[in-house]
Amino acid sequence: MGLNIREIEIFRAVMDAGSISRAAVALNVAQPAVSKYVAQLERRLALKLFERYGNRIAPTAEARALFTQIQRVFSGLGQLERFMQDMAQLRRGHVTVASLPLLSLTVMPQVVAAFTQDRPDVSIALQTRSSTRIAEWVSARQIDFGVGIYASTHSGVSFEPLVDLELFCALPPGHELESKEEIGVHDLAGQDVIALSNHDQSQIALDVLLDQHQVMPRRRIEVFWTSVALELAMRGAGLAFVDRLTAGRVPGGVERLRRFRPRLSLQIGLFWPDHWEPRPIAIALAEAIRIELGTQLDTR
Template structure:
């Protein structure tokens, strides 16, 4: 059998022929070891096969014509078979060269694809992100961020999970999400938490309500006013209860809800007034409610949580930066 016609295969960075796998002492054992090739030799060969002249290959690689000839000769010595017939000072590819070129070209296409992926990762154009968020940020704020992020990073994949803050803390601690946005306090181990915003709740009321005439609404102004509260399992409910108790103001309360969006919806239907977060307040602008500052201040404090000992990916850091930028654009501290 003609050894020079064997089709080579890749093993890592080493080209391997079937002769390599032949046991010692067999009829095909001709003493050949593994074929060691340099990337530069393969580049020169590929450039020649594409250009079909040494001058053309030299132009592709930006080196001299003698350097191309020298690299091809070195490659042939490494392969131990001829890639070209030398006729009248020209290189004419052999059938073995055509076979070898098919493999080389496939390899270079793969390397080019890897390089392209690496550039995309470097520019945060590619990657995946799973974000868990509390409802207050899910309805308008996060879609706004994702829309802008998608224009700059069209190949990034983003999944959004919406849960109460206690569940978000659990998901982050278990490494089920890349990061989360939830309301303080957090008690679980295995997470890192940084403040995303700390801004006061505002009082929402139906459009045209008498309280809208006040520049700021205090707790004493709410005596006898139907009040819709956050439910008892939310972080802010205890602070709200304390303010009414300390001011000795009885509440006329028939409804409560776990998130500000539901409260805002009930307020828009004329069922009462209530405290909502500023993200929800912005979302409901022009939708049947007015908002006013409330005294005393009850902070809406949101944290960014991510698993301890697992840094954010590049796309995650880019996305978090955009979250911060749009929060500032919205005027939320």
């Protein structure tokens, strides 16, 4: 049984209009043509779709069931059309993305600059927040997507992993632990440690580790940005826990890093709103972030 799209369109119009004559007006065709296509569809299906009462018609149960399925198909076609329009607009539009601080200072500037340079009609709003706030914004669909650190407490978002980013211990110049290639958790006892106040998982993971081993460092300074923590460490203010991306931005920063054991890391990824199809322009920007993040990690 071949599908005749014109028959489907006319049947749908009749169901919407409630009569043959009104469907003919809506379609701007002659009334006999509408009747012909309806009768043709009935013969094709070997079903009676309408009861006829003089000039009036009433849909049968079979017609209502068929109409329900057709509406679903047309709804899907509408979504497909919108998706194709979005694809055609990959070079224009606006994207709002939020990033945790360490990526806003390292990966995101390169991504945003290159992305907008290649797409003159695209605008981007880049927000910098903690991962907890980013997850809240994504869940509320206040932004297209976010880049942050995974936490099981985040609800209303889907997490797409990008990288497991190792944290290193940054030592001040001339520090007593400078000769060690690796810093152990017990080495932190009594040391000045610069804490992070942005409520991300890096500080939480360190706190859990210190509690497990009953190690008590001194916490005299608290900052929001890992880059600020590194700058303070390099000025002798204490030990800091930073990643290689952050250290690579500061002259001499990588040389101050020591591996820390047990290993601490951040699972960084993309936050997408649950049950919400992302726009193609947002997907394209997310892919650019993935590529740039991998490139920067490979070169550090």
